[in-house]
Amino acid sequence: MKVAVIGGGAAGFFSAIHVKENHPNASVTIFEKTKKVLSKVKVSGGGRCNVTNGTESISELHKAYPRGGKKLKKIFQEFGTVDTINWFESRNVPLYVQEDNRVFPESDNSESIVNCLFKEIGKLNISLETGYCISKIKNLDGRLKLYFKEENKIPEVFEKVIIATGGSPKEEGLKWLKNLGHEIEKPVPSLFTFNNPKTPIIKLMGLVAENTQVSIQGTKLKAKGPLLITHWGFSGPAVLKISSFGARILSDKNYIFNIQINWINETNYEKVTGLMHQLVKTHPKKTLRNLKAFKLPERLWNFIVEKSELTLEKKLHELGNKGIHKLVEVLCNDIYQIKGKTTFKEEFVTCGGISLNSINLNTMESKEIKNLYFAGEIMDIDAITGGYNFQAAWSTGYIAGKLKN
DSSP: OEEEEEOOSHHHHHHHHHHHHHOTTOEEEEEESSSOOSHHHHHHHHHTOOOEEOOOOHHHHGGGOTBTGGGGHHHHHHSOHHHHHHHHHTTTOOEEEOTTSEEEETTOOTHHHHHHHHHHHHHTTOEEEESOOEEEEEEETTEEEEEESSTTSOOEEESEEEEOOOOOSSGGGGHHHHTTTOOEEEEEEESEEEEOTTSGGGGGTTOEEEEEEEEETTSSOEEEEEEEEOSSEEESHHHHHHHHHTHHHHHHTTTEEEEEEETTSOOOHHHHHHHHHHHHHHOTTOBTTTOOOTTOOHHHHHHHHHHTTOOTTOBGGGOHHHHHHHHHHHHHOEEEEEEOEEEOSTTOEEEEEEOGGGEETTTTEESSSTTEEEOGGGBSOBOOSSSHHHHHHHHHHHHHTTOOO
């Protein structure tokens, strides 16, 4: 049996390995259109490779996927985060779980993961051909003929084909699969940072507010977590999470919208006002500059005071109800206009791709074309940061590799 795997990323390698483990006599070839393979694996997590997430509960795990969500439960039951950890550790790649549940190799170097995957394809005699791009697939009554863009490569016929080409930034890149009858969800960027290069807050670039809530005005989108101020606007887990869940909505808004930042993640205004009155009572002669309130970084607190049109030398007893109200308003509802986004080129994630309606999720086989399978981000599956996108690649690759009909 001849099997082709299209795409030399995480999902492609994992699919190919599992094809060979399940069908030892199969002849398996990975085709990659560029000269580089596993490039996302190499750069993920700042070159450390955030290989999966430590969340073991499947009912919690699926919540990290804005696209896919509940439909992924069955997939994770078959191959979940614990299975990923065991798979790598049983191949001499020890992993560790960070406090935030992200999982990395103990070496803190993505080469450990890359080398492990290369070792496996070598051991299993899987062929790797780089620099070949598939232009068309022709269905020959259950067998599949692959056509290549490169003129020096003649078309080849395979019994089974797994497509693991990753997210396509443009719909045009999915046309060859649409032509086979697959439903396409329009690709738009997911996981991006918010731009507002002219806002005065960027003078605090590099500063992290640990416990914030960010929401998008006029929508139900909100996310909690650390917020990073950058030289172009806002980033950090809270922003990346909201960009993932709001990928389509924010695309429709052409990336021009208002965000509301609650710097202390406390939405009960009365409670915050009460806390401020308590501080005034306890430290009436303290200046706002010397007030270490709400565990905020000093530079951020000073910025909030000045944005509230108060002076840092003002004493607490001089604030009055009006001054307290102004402070609470900025603390809990600080509004910024966002104009544009910045995506991470290497860790680019797209929402959209082959609609899950076109795929049998028990086998990853196409509902339109027999013996054609999908794995990874080519499908309309994507997640927030934290190792979840790789987990979807490992899980779907594992199932596709069974080649079940």
